[in-house]
Amino acid sequence: MAQRSYEFERYLNVRTAFGPSFAPDGKRLSFLTNITGVAEVWSVPFDPQQLTPAWPEQLTFRGERVAGAIYSPVADMLLVIGDLGGNESMQFFLLNADGSEWTALTDRLDVMHIFGGWSPDGTRIAYSSNARDPHYFDVYEHDIATGEVRRVLQQDGTNYTVGYSPDGQQILVTRRISNTRAQLLLVDLPTGQIRALTPDPTVGERGAEYSNAAWAADGQGLYVLSNRDRQFRALAYLDLATLELRYLMEVNWDAEHLALTTDGSFLALSTNEDGYSKLELFDVSQGWEQRQLLNGLGLPAGVIYDLCWSQDGVRLALSYTAPDDAMDIYVWDRLAGVITRATQSARGGIPRSAFVHPQLVRYPTFDGREIPAFLYLPQQAQQNIPVVINVHGGPEGQSRPLFDPVTQYFVSLGYAVLAPNVRGSVGYGYDYQSLDDVRLRMDSVADLRAAALWLRERSIAAADKIVVMGGSYGGFMVLSAITTYPDLWAAAVDIVGIANFVSFLENTGPYRRKLREAEYGSLEHDREFLEQISPIRSVDQITAPLFVVHGANDPRVPVGEAEQIVAALRERQVPVEYLRFEDEGHGLIKRSNRLIAYPAIARFLQQYLRLDQ
Incomplete structure (x- = not known):
């Protein structure tokens, strides 16, 4: 029996529930779910003796993304975190556990607030914010009863709050030097003394990661990853x-x-x-x-x-x-x-048997390494078929075997989907994640070439029907692949991708530039190289039809990156389709916008891969 394909809306009707938080007495559980089309806060009574889950109750009705909701340790109230239009300037709100009262704790809509935890007695919260200077994150403490806010750590760097000590007298802080290098600090609240717990990552070549730190039972040490x-x-x-x-x-x-x-x-x-x-x-x-x-x-x-x-x-x-x-x-x-x-969560009325499990594969690349990847194959024809190579963002990201409505949709349409973890991906050791740093950047793009050739040699892919698609850094990989190896691709899809490293680093959120330069290289020292590898410089090499998606409010990869590549291709009369969403940021969050974008991408690929012939 042939595999049935459903409308994309049905795949988006597969909902998600995540971000759990227990009420202090453990009898209720809050969580986030996108049932309404965007993540909101819901709550459900929890009784493990019940044979079926209780019916959940919706607590927020923002119509905008909620990024988190965390119960007070002592009271029936939640600290809710959310932004507007995907701009990532997260704000804090207090919400009664029954949803009856909603209070804004922050009102600087142009400032980012990153939650760091409730004090053990529930009277205070700790957080990080770039209110003083958009380039830097300091640490603050907010008294819930009085509304008093005080800065407890000021430093021209990126300081993220981890949480309070068990006695509430200290705050643990992570100072980030890059996305892969950090330092742990301890702030003593009564004295203001700051103590470094781990070595300065700016001294020496490598540095290290420290995450998920939590106090041991005796309070004499920390468990940490x-x-x-x-x-x-x-x-x-x-x-x-x-x-x-x-x-x-x-x-x-x-x-x-x-x-x-x-x-x-x-x-x-x-x-x-x-x-x-x-x-x-x-x-x-x-x-x-x-x-x-x-x-x-x-x-x-x-x-x-x-x-x-x-x-x-x-x-x-x-x-x-x-x-x-x-x-x-x-x-x-x-x-x-x-x-x-x-x-x-609902599965959109699609039987579970219609969803495909991936195969974990490894393919050889130019230097003899084996690149891990997840290969999703349609349930019927599995040879010489159209293939989408879907590249994750990051670069410190990783493709994982989780439910993805876009992947399942394309597989149901008869595509294979390959999700590679090219060099630079996390999860395979420090050396592997460092193989694409700065001057090694284009080696990761060569791993995409190797993926396309492997798919062809294994007769998985029809040679003239290979698509490369990706978002964020994955969008850069897409643009770089179609400029560096133009003959391999039948079409390409760039979602919030980087077209020009110079303009990207100049215009990305000021708090991000320093962190990203550690990975990509700096304009001060590497400008010529960054110009050289920017896809916009080699746009005349592009022959593959390109579909571009971007959010106007993107603080990470500004929308100007999309406008540059689209304008350049239109000038050269290369087929390009562009969707700009005024109420989105870095990626598509809202269901209504995803319902527009992905069916349009599917129609675009059908047209240029000539799948109806």
């Missing part, structure tokens, strides 16, 4: 007295999520093994050396998006998705030893 002096990010213990960092586990994959109960007794650890998530739960109440493995949960192969413990440490909530199923919230009861699906 780090890749200092090693290839992969692993669970470590940082002694606060000696500042010794001791690794607790030896694995050849990245640990990615760490969640510790409020009292530091139970630890959940998620590891990214070749793109798939593995979850382990430990009793560490007597210290790591006396740990007890509680459970591995045994979820089907998929991806864990986030983790959250209840205040009493009895339940662990996680957002989880598989390639053939919607992202939903699951809750593991530590005492009962059972896991429950707390939300039940």
Whole structure:
């Protein structure tokens, strides 16, 4: 029986639920879901004894993206985070848990606010903001009762708040030097003293990552994920007295999520093994050396998006998705030893059997390396068919085996989709993620050429029907691929991509420029090279028809990048179609806009790949 294709709207009707947060008493669970077309806050009573989930209640009605909602540790209220039109200038709001009262805590709509946590007594919140200078993030504390705001750390850098110490007297801060290099700091609130917990990443060549830091039960140290002096990010213990960092586990994959109960007794650890998530739960109440493995949960192969413990440490909530199923919230009861699906997102009326699982493949590239990739094949014809090579953003990103409506839609139309993790991707070790830094940038584009040739040699792809598509940095990869290897591509799709590294670095959000220069190179030292590799410089090489999508409010890759490439191709009479969305930022968030864009992309590809012939 032939695989059935549904309208794209049906695939977008596959909803997602994520971002769980427990009420202080553990009896309600808030989460975000896009049921209404954009992520809003919902809440559901949670009783693990119920055979079916209770009906959830919608709490926010902004019509704009909500990026997070976190319960107070002591009261039935939520701290809600959201922006306008995708501009990423996140604002804070207080919301009663029943939805009855909504209060704005911030009113600088041109300023970014990054939430860092509630104080243990629920009287204060810590956050980072670039209010003083758009280039830099300082650390602030906001008193909920009085509304008083005070700056507790000022520095011309990127300082992100991690959270409070168990006694509420200290704030843990991550100072980022780049997307892959950071330092941990501890701010003492009574004295204002700032203590460096890890080495200065600007000294020496490499630096390291530190993430998910959480206080141990005795308060004498931190559990943290780090890749200092090693290839992969692993669970470590940082002694606060000696500042010794001791690794607790030896694995050849990245640990990615760490969640510790409020009292530091139970630890959940998620590891990214070749793109798939593995979850382990430990009793560490007597210290790591006396740990007890509680459970591995045994979820089907998929991806864990986030983790959250209840205040009493009895339940662990996680957002989880598989390639053939919607992202939903699951809750593991530590005492009962059972896991429950707390939300039940719709699959758009499409049978689960219609969704395709990918194959994990590796293909050779120019220097003998093997590039990992996920290959989605239609359920019927699997040879000499049209193929979309879908490139992730980042560059420090990774294609993962999660549910993606766009991928499933194109597979249902008869395309194969290859999602490669070219050099520069995370998840495969420090050396691998560094293989595209600055002057090595074009080696990652050569990995796309190798993907196209491999697809042809394996007779998976029809030689004249290979499409390259990507967003953000993936959009740069698309434009670079069609200028550097123009004969390989039948068509291309650029979503919020970089066309000109010089104008991108000049116009991206000022807080991002320094972080991105560490990866791409700086205008001061590398301008000539950045000009040389910018796709706009080689636009006369483009022969493939191009579809361009961009949001007018994009603070990361300004819309001028799209306008440059579109204007240049129209001047040269190369086929180009352009969709500009005035109410979007970096990517398409709103369902109404996605309903316009992706069917239009499908029609565009059908026309230029001549699929109706």
